[in-house]
Amino acid sequence: MKYLIRFISRNPAGGVEYRDKVVDAPTITIGRATDQVLQLRDLRARLQHAVIEQKPDGVHVSSSALTGIIVNGRSQRASKLAVGDIIEVGANVIKVIDAPDGIDFAISFELSDDASTEHFVTRWSEPVSDVGGWSKRRLSWTLVAVVALLGFVLPIYTYDMFLQAGPIHSAHSTTAAECDLCHLNAFERVPDSACEACHTVDRHVVHSTAAVLGEIRCASCHLEHNEPEQLVNQHQGLCGDCHANTPPDAALDSAADFLDDHPEFNAAGQAEDSNLKFDHAAHLAEQGIVTPAGRRVIECNECHIQEPGGAGFETIRMDVHCSDCHTLSFDPDDTTRTVPHGDPETVVQSLIEYYSARLLGEDPDAVEQRVRRPGQRLSRADRDRAAAEARVEALAIAEDLFERRACTNCHTVTRVDGDVPWHVEPVELTTHFFSNAFFTHAAHQTEISACGDCHEARTSASATDVLVPGIENCRDCHGSGFARRNAPGQTPSTCVMCHSFHFESKGPRE
Amino acid sequence: MHESILAYRKRRYLWIALGVSLLAIVAYLFDDPQEPSNGGTVLGYTLGTTGVLLILWLTWFGVRKRRYSSTRGTVQGWLSAHVYLGVALLVVVVLHAGFQFGMNVHTVAFALMVLVIASGLWGVFIYMRYPERASANRDGSSRPELMDQLEDLDRRAQRVAGELSEEFQELVESGVSRTQLGSTLWTRLRGRDLSQIILRQGGKTTVMANPGQEAALDWLANEQSRAVDADSLAKIGELSALIRNKRQLLRQIAEDLRLQATMEIWLYFHVPLTAAMLMALIAHIVTVFLYW
Structure with missing residues (x-):
């Protein structure tokens, strides 16, 4: 289909100019878009505003735009066109004119002066620069003031805890x-004087180390105000930075990491010299041990009773823990008679008293059978002789007790000159094998641990055995201070888990 | 071809932001300070300084985008970096704090920063979707063009009304002068139509709400049913059609205003919260050294 579009323009002098354009297309599209056959420069027109097309009954114009079109002065959506009809789109006027020969349909188009109208602007179409009268700038300054007041100024004068970087340590x-x-x-940083107001620190950080460490x-x-709360530096580097790779002649061996760079414990491999004889293996025999109450199995905690604090154990006492079995009886005729558990003089004295009483007849059951007239008292000579006999008897029994039967079972007894010719070496058990380390049994009593896991008491026949385990035993659970070096399940163990930092009072074990 | 700010230069700033975050995370994982991780360790101070520099640079975007003559990068590039590095800031600051938070001014600064970043992400989301929805709604026209179309409809309604009685002219005149959509951000966000109209009924003149031109259309429908001659019947019908078209155009404009308001409102959070966060940041830094 061939269309003719006649563009009409008027020159300033008032003359009219025509420019014809022939379009061979199925339709004439009218709109503001650049692909339209008839492009309008009117902002009121849509990109595709209207279409002129041939239909069976003639040529029609139609528009899908909201503002629609005006045909012959009437707003319409669609209309059949005849020569002389006027179509208005915004300020554009399109006239249907006579088609010359060879042309199917012709229109003229005049761009109106009115086409580029000023936008009519209402208050509600303008951009908004505030929310409820609050511009972004005003909102900003207000919030700044609120934060400064509530977050900083007010806390300084009222609740300065609001300014702390983390919670204070419970201590x-x-x-x-x-x-x-x-x-x-x-x-200014917190000065030491603030700490020294409450804490005495003269035993802490000896001067020799202060010289090495410099200004600390x-x-x-x-450090305070941390989570998890921690006032003591637990880090491996606290000790390891200096104690790693010490020279071979240094007083202390290298100790950089418990996992693989820590010397064996001093106690391990040494002999205990306590003057006591004790056979753990015999006492802990699996089949039990013969007691006055019959054969029974003895448990560790019958003798080793934990202190209330849980760190160590109460002192083992002969009268509490041993005497049920180890009776100090001496008279086969009367096994309930025992000597006191004490120094040799007291033991001998008690024996002399016992036998004197018997020989001098004060004990009705132990009167020496001697013929006397009624009313006759023992002569002085008889009494002296009886006393001497009692003494001889007592010493004989005492020798048996001290050297063969009772005392020597557990104690080291030596012969000395004197009225009481025995000396019992005092028992000197080592109470702390780790003089420079902490250890608490309470922390190690778990569901999976038993005494025998660490202490090889069941196979120890001699009291000279040191039953404190070696470092390998600890390493079953305790690993490196650097958590990432540990196998799964190993407890990260830094130096300060067992050691404290340079306390002057704690020297090496003597 | 339009390129999203997120895809700018093959996501160059996404990779930079990921690099910064990864660097911070790796440094944090390998750092082994002699105290619980916090802002006071060597790494803590490093990350804190990085965070402050990032915040200052991110804030500078508000200045840079107004410097139209600046040739230091394109605004598009700056915005792309602003978005990605703004998210990376979250990683840097969390690691700076060593995951220690509490009821204090320091955590207030952190919380405000999180709100700023969240409002920024909201803005990114809005700008990814709403411009497209807005142009789909306007269907190729700009806002001024829609307003011109509205004026065109009004003029034609006035022309038709001029051929009818005085009541019709009053109806159209008051309908035109009292057409109003939301003029504040809130009313625009809610898509309110605040139009009014003056109606003459039974010798009484009343001002009525005219949302969606309903009151005008009802009145016209009533008049149409009472019209007797074919000419006025046709003219009233044409007037109704014009006002129905105006109603639809007003809905389109109201939706346009709503979409534009949505695109603006997030900045009313992002910018003031940024200012508040900067104040809290100053309080945080001053406090830390005041109580060193």
């Missing part, structure tokens, strides 16, 4: 409400 909770107890001067403050190691 310091009594001072928590007063920041300036420690933070003595603004914009209490708070270099003891």
Whole structure:
């Protein structure tokens, strides 16, 4: 289908100019878009505003735009066109004109002066620069003021806990409400004097180490306001940085990591010299041990009773823990008679008294059978002789007790000159094998641990055995201070888990 | 071809942001300070300084985008970096704090920063979807063009009304002058139509709400049913059609205003919260050294 579009323009002098354009297309599209056959420069027109097309009954114009079109002065959606009809789109006027020969349909088009109208602007079409009268700038300054007041100025004068970077350690909770107890001067680090107001530190960090470490403050190691709360530096580097790779002639061996760079414990492999004889193996025999109450199995905790604090054990006492079996009886005729558990003089004295009483007839059951007239008392000579006999008897029994039967079972007994010719070496058990380390049994009593896991008492026949385990035993559970070096399940163990930092009072074990 | 700010230069700033985050995470994992991880360790100070520099640079975007003559990068590039590095800031700051949070001014600064980043992500989401929805709604026209079309409809309604009685002219005149959509962000967000109209009924003149031109159309429908001659019947019908078209155009404009308001409102959170966060950041830094 061939269309003719006649463009009409008027020159300033008032003359009219025509420019014809022939279009061979099925339709004439009218709109603002660049692909339209008839492009309008009117903002009121849609990109595709209207279409002129041939239909069986003639040529029609139609529009899908909201503003629609005006045909012959009437707003319409679609209309059949005849010569002389006027179509208005916005300010554009399109006229249907006579088609010349060879042309199917012709229109003229005049771009109106009115086409580029000023946008009519109402208040509600303008951009909004505020929310309820609040511009972004005003909102910003208001929030800045609120944050400055509530977040900083107000806390300084009322609740300065709001300014702390983390919670105060529970050990310091009594001072928590007063920041300036420690933070003595603004914009200065907490000085040592703040700590020394409460803590005595003269035994801590001896001068020799201070010289090596240089300028350090209490708070270099003891940091507050952290989570998890931790006042003592637990880090491996605290000790390891200096104690790693010590020279061979140094007083202390290298100790950089418990996992694989820590010397064997001093106690391991040594002999205990306590003057006591004791056979753990015999006492802990699996089949039990013969007691006055019959054969029974003895458990560790019958003798080793934990202290209330849980760190160590109460002292083992002869009268409490041993005497049920180890009776100190001496008279086969009367096994309930025992000597006291004490020094040799007391033992001998008690024996002399016992036998004197018997020989001198004060004990009706133990009167020496001697013929006397009624009313006759023992002569002085008789009494002296009886006393001497009692003494001889007592010493004979005592020798048996001290050297063959009772005392020597457990104690080291030596012969000495004197009225009581025996000396029992005092028992000197080592109470702490780790003089420079902490160990608490309570922390190691778990569901999976038994005494025998660490202490090889069941095979120890001699009291000279040191039953404190070696370092390998600890390493079953305790690993490196660097968690990532450990196998799964191993407890990360830094130096300060067992050791404390350079306390002057703790020297090497003597 | 339009390129999303997220895809700018083959996601160059996404990779930079991921690099920064990864670097911070690896440093944190390998760091083994002699105290619980916090802002006061060597790494803590490093990450804190990085965070402050990032925040200052991110804030500078508000200045850079107004410097139209600046040739230091394109605004599109700056925005792309602003978005990605803004998210990376979250990683850097969380690691700076060593995951220690509490009821204090420091955590307030952190919380405000999180809100700023969240409002920024909201803005990114809005700008990914709403411009497209807005142009689909406007269907090729700009807002001024829609307004011109509205004016065109109004003029034609006035022309038709001029051929009818005075009541019709009053109806159309008041309908035109009292057409109003939301003029504040809130009313625009809710897509409110606040139009009014003056109606003459039974000798009484009343101002009525005219949302969606309903009151005008009802009145016209009533008049149409009472019209007797074919000419006025046709003209009233044409007037009704014009006002129905206006109703639809107004809905389109109201939707356009709503979409535009949505695209603006997030900045009313993002910008003031940024200012508040900067103040809290200053309080955080001053406090830390005040109580060193």
